[in-house]
Amino acid sequence: MNQNELIQTAKALVAPNKGILAADESTGTIEKRFKSIGLSNVEENRRAYRDLLFTTKGFGDFISGVILYDETIKQKSLAGTPFPEVLAKAGSIPGIKVDTGAVALPNSPEEKRTQGLDGLRERLVEYKKLGARFAKWRAVITIGEKLPTRHCVVDNAHQLAIYAALCQEQGIVPIVEPEVLMDWSNSIERCYEVTEETLCEVFTALCDHGVLLEGMLLKPNMVIAGKTCPKQNTAKEVAEWTVKCFNRTVPAAVPGIVFLSGGQTSPQATANLNAMNAMGAHPWQLSFSYGRALQDEALKAWKGDAKNVAAGQKAFITRAKLNGAARNGKYSEAMEKELVGV
Ligand code: 13P
Numbered sequence: 001m002n003q004n005e006l007i008q009t010a011k012a013l014v015a016p017n018k019g020i021l022a023a024d025e026s027t028g029t030i031e032k033r034f035k036s037i038g039l040s041n042v043e044e045n046r047r048a049y050r051d052l053l054f055t056t057k058g059f060g061d062f063i064s065g066v067i068l069y070d071e072t073i074k075q076k077s078l079a080g081t082p083f084p085e086v087l088a089k090a091g092s093i094p095g096i097k098v099d100t101g102a103v104a105l106p107n108s109p110e111e112k113r114t115q116g117l118d119g120l121r122e123r124l125v126e127y128k129k130l131g132a133r134f135a136k137w138r139a140v141i142t143i144g145e146k147l148p149t150r151h152c153v154v155d156n157a158h159q160l161a162i163y164a165a166l167c168q169e170q171g172i173v174p175i176v177e178p179e180v181l182m183d184w185s186n187s188i189e190r191c192y193e194v195t196e197e198t199l200c201e202v203f204t205a206l207c208d209h210g211v212l213l214e215g216m217l218l219k220p221n222m223v224i225a226g227k228t229c230p231k232q233n234t235a236k237e238v239a240e241w242t243v244k245c246f247n248r249t250v251p252a253a254v255p256g257i258v259f260l261s262g263g264q265t266s267p268q269a270t271a272n273l274n275a276m277n278a279m280g281a282h283p284w285q286l287s288f289s290y291g292r293a294l295q296d297e298a299l300k301a302w303k304g305d306a307k308n309v310a311a312g313q314k315a316f317i318t319r320a321k322l323n324g325a326a327r328n329g330k331y332s333e334a335m336e337k338e339l340v341g342v
Contacts, residue, residue: 002171006215007255009133009173013093013217014256017324018064019288020175022260023053023295024097024136026069033295039304046071051078052302053295056313060091062324067095067136067175067289073127084131095134095175096127098163102140111152112140117162124170134173136219136289137163141180141198143226148194153201161205164216174211175258175289177219178202182262184226188233192223192241199249213253219289220246221262222272235268239275243282252283259286261293266319267336269293270326278329288323297340 013020025033030049031041039045050072053059066087073096077086084094098120102112114137124135139156141148160176167174180195199220206213223241225232233241246257261269269290276286288294297319302312318339325331 001168001212003212003215005171006168006173006212009093010215010217010255013065013134013173014258014285014287015064017327018062019290019323019327020095020258021053021063021066021092021294021320022136022289022291023050023072024067024069024095025291026097026101027071033292033299034304037299037303043071045304047075048078048306049299049302049304050075050083052309052312053298053316054083054086054090055079056317059317059320062317062320063092065093065095065134067097067134068132069097073130073132082131088131093133094131095136096132097138098123098127098135098167099137102138105149105152105155108147108149108152110144111142111147111149113152113155114139114159117159117166120163120166121169124166124172128170128172132172134175134217135167136175136177138177138179138219141178141194143181143184143186143190143194148198153198157198157201157205160202161209161211164206164211165209168212168215173215173217175217175219176202176206177260179260179262180221182221182224182226182264185228186226187229187231188223188225188237188241191221191225192245195221195223195245196249199245203249203251213251214255216254218250218254218257219260220257222259222264224262224264224272227263235271235275238272239279242272243276243279246282246284250284254284256285256287258289261288261290264293266293266296267340270319270322270331270336273323274326274329274331277327287327290323294319294323
């Protein structure tokens, strides 16, 4: 393991003013996104969409790295350049999603376990040759009446740790993503309890497997009420619950925490991150690794039409810039109004 390489890459991914773009939607997931704009899910459309994002002028000023899907890391831009090369030239580090998706957990089918460890060592060698310097593995924890079960939390934490150790063996920075879903009616307090339990289990497993904490990043959910909970919280409340949870569970040796957006709107995800950074200095960088919250507006502006590429790119760079400001607690509603106009 080249510790120096891992530490440098992890630090670069959470550099000041910057965060990560998650553009690693599987072919099944991108279908849902394309459906929202009435676009068919064929390879040429997927390539054109990723081309729009990755050729946006100046996006490297705010996007330190991009997580790609297996198809995309092997694809070329419309101008014929391999996508990892396009990203590197724009000053953004190529990354790769390496899990192969979540399936029903035995004995608790409403819950999920993530697959993809078989053959992972060999795939990591291949991805490194293709230019990937970091990776992502997403585990899913579902909140429900009697959920999560203990075996769901333990099993997913264990797999995340083996994945992280395999990545570091190849000089690839692992992004460890235990996502506690925000899809139910639970309160913020319940999300706090489940997130705390999950992170305790994840860091115990990471330490058991000898993972270098300085050479990894954590990609968690924010501590937030479920979507259908009648009581929703202010950005300040979300920030306070979230930071309290991480102060109790995430070692200071971890260089950065890069949030997923999980179904929050784009302005909400920006405002919540901003509120955390406005609280002052933390032991780790608090940044973003958003999928939907960075892409929704761009997708809507593009609508799958080549005539709208410039509009899609403008929407993307604007949201990236707003999140760049949220990295320093410098985002405001006035900025949102001025740049987005709502
Ligand atoms: P969202 O920000 O849309 O939740 O996606 C982030 C991600 O990479 C989920 O694995």
